[in-house]
Amino acid sequence: MARVLILGGGFAAITAAQELMSRLGDDEIILVSKSSEFTFYPAIIPCIFGSLDFDIIRFDLVSMLAERGVRFIHGEVESINTSARKVSVAGDRMTYSIDYDYLLFAVGRRLETSSVRGLAEYAHQLLSIEGAERFKKAISEFETGTIVVGLCSGASLPVPVCESALALADAFADSIKAGKVRVKAVFPGSLQEAFAGANLFRNIEEEFRQKGVELITDFEVDVVESDRIKSRTGSVIEHDLLMLVPPFGGQLSLKSAGHVTDISGFANVNSLMQVEGVEHVYAAGDITAMAGPKFGYMAMRQGRVAAANIAAEITEQEPATVYQHTIEWAISERYTGPVFFHYGFWDETLDDFEGDAMFGMARKIRDRYGPIQGLETPGLCSAA
Ligand SMILES: Cc1cc2nc3c(=O)[nH]c(=O)nc-3n(C[C@H](O)[C@H](O)[C@H](O)COP(=O)(O)OP(=O)(O)OC[C@H]3O[C@@H](n4cnc5c(N)ncnc54)[C@H](O)[C@@H]3O)c2cc1C
Incomplete structure (x- = not known):
């Protein structure tokens, strides 16, 4: 045995x-x-960004x-x-x-939060339920100013950053139009690099443009302060609310x-x-x-x-x-809510997960969250 x-x-x-x-x-x-x-x-x-309960x-x-x-x-x-x-x-x-x-x-x-000065003190993160709950509360209290969401160098998780930026743009659509709120999405290299060359980044750029999300590329976060982030080359972005994905190790x-x-x-x-x-x-x-x-x-x-x-x-x-x-992922023809990418967790495009505990759970969550419009016409993007 x-x-x-x-x-x-x-x-x-x-x-x-x-x-x-x-x-x-x-x-x-x-x-x-x-x-x-x-x-x-x-x-x-x-x-x-929705009504789903963390529990x-x-x-x-x-x-x-x-x-x-x-x-x-x-x-x-x-x-x-x-x-x-x-x-x-x-x-x-x-x-x-x-x-x-x-x-x-x-x-x-492992999250290497301590490798970026000020990251733990001044940035929200969404890699734990507790962190996500705090970010949600901060968004609910936010009224005017600049919200920055982004990836640190070495953080291999671009999707939640894109989804957060788009969901924030939805939540503050009127304020963005009125010039009271700005949403910025920050990446250490190009979007193409963040998605390892997969062609999806063009859809994201277009979604960002339509919703008024400002895309900032080639910004490697070096120092985080209470009201600004600084890049390794000395550029500065001011923020009133900040969410960053820390480097992975x-x-x-x-x-x-x-x-x-x-x-x-x-x-x-x-x-x-x-x-x-x-x-x-x-x-x-x-x-x-x-x-x-x-x-x-x-x-x-x-x-x-x-x-x-x-x-x-x-x-x-x-x-x-x-x-x-x-x-690979399935992406609906139009952006349909906070869940921008589906991956077969939310629909049946990756049906080899059928019967898995996680798949079953995803379906349960999806049903509780409400049907995601547009799933009937998904396009499948994939890249080696
Ligand atoms: C906000 C967010 C959104 C995401 N969205 C998507 C998405 O839409 N689609 C998608 O495909 N992926 C998504 N991901 C990525 C996905 O969650 C990860 O790729 C996945 O969790 C990796 O699975 P894993 O089993 O390798 O690690 P994990 O799920 O991180 O599990 C690691 C496990 O190891 C345990 N562990 C850690 N260290 C030790 C130790 N020293 N000793 C014992 N146990 C230990 C932990 O407790 C945990 O149980 C998302 C991630 C986040 C944070």
Whole structure:
């Protein structure tokens, strides 16, 4: 009997756990996460700008995993010893050393908020429910001035910035026309770079133009102050309300596994999702060193590929399931509300997620939030 240890409790980890359950028999699956809840991040935007309640976008992992026969351990991964095949986990009361036969590293990205001076003090963020709740409150109290939303260098999450800018433009449409409110969207490079060359950026530019969102590119945020941000080249943008996505980094615990990461600490993987240079270790999701923006649907696909290959190894077959790294989404012909991008979370364009816990949850949220107009005529954009 083999033991598979999954580190993380997000999109990649849960998908992998489900896939392993469906493929393995008596083997043991243990999932370790520092949070006992799963958060459905794509629904944060409808929570901020719509009537959706933050409480319904997270669910308890422990009972969901127990029902599926997966053992859950609440704790934070501290270090990994790939030679001894052991992981050290700091639990609530003690530190555990857990042996594994196969390891899946799926702990997501780390936010490097402290790498930009003033970011933690003066900028809102939407990468946690608590942060998103504070941003929502600040928007509800805002009357006149400039709202700036943007990406720091190294933040691989352009979509919520675009969605926030468009939703703000909707919310303050009259004030923008009257010259009382300005909405600015700031990117460290070009929009094309933010979307890794996928052609969608042209739709966004046009939407920004029509709604009066001012697009500012090639602005690498260096310093954040209470009323302005400064770029590395000395440019200044003044703000009365600010939301920035902090730089992303890999996880420190992975560094303890040896030379398996790129310079930013993300796991180097091959197309089978195996971590290069170590045996029996896989990685999936935001923690992997893949080019371009990071998406939940990629994490799910990677989790599924990793699980299929782990199951193959356990059953003494050659791992052969390959991950294809593509950026794809379904976008409605017209902008239809805070959810600008659909990705198959909100409709059925990516029907390979049918039956997944997250897909089911997305559907439930979508139904509660209300049907998104325009879904009947989606266009599908994709780029390799
Ligand atoms: C506002 C917002 C909107 C988004 N919208 C979309 C969208 O519309 N479509 C889309 O495809 N993607 C979207 N994303 C991106 C998507 O949420 C991520 O790509 C996805 O969450 C990555 O999944 P993951 O499993 O790799 O990591 P995560 O979902 O971040 O999960 C990481 C897990 O690891 C656990 N963990 C972390 N560190 C440790 C540790 N040291 N020890 C133990 N456990 C640990 C965490 O508790 C968590 O359970 C959005 C993200 C945000 C923030």
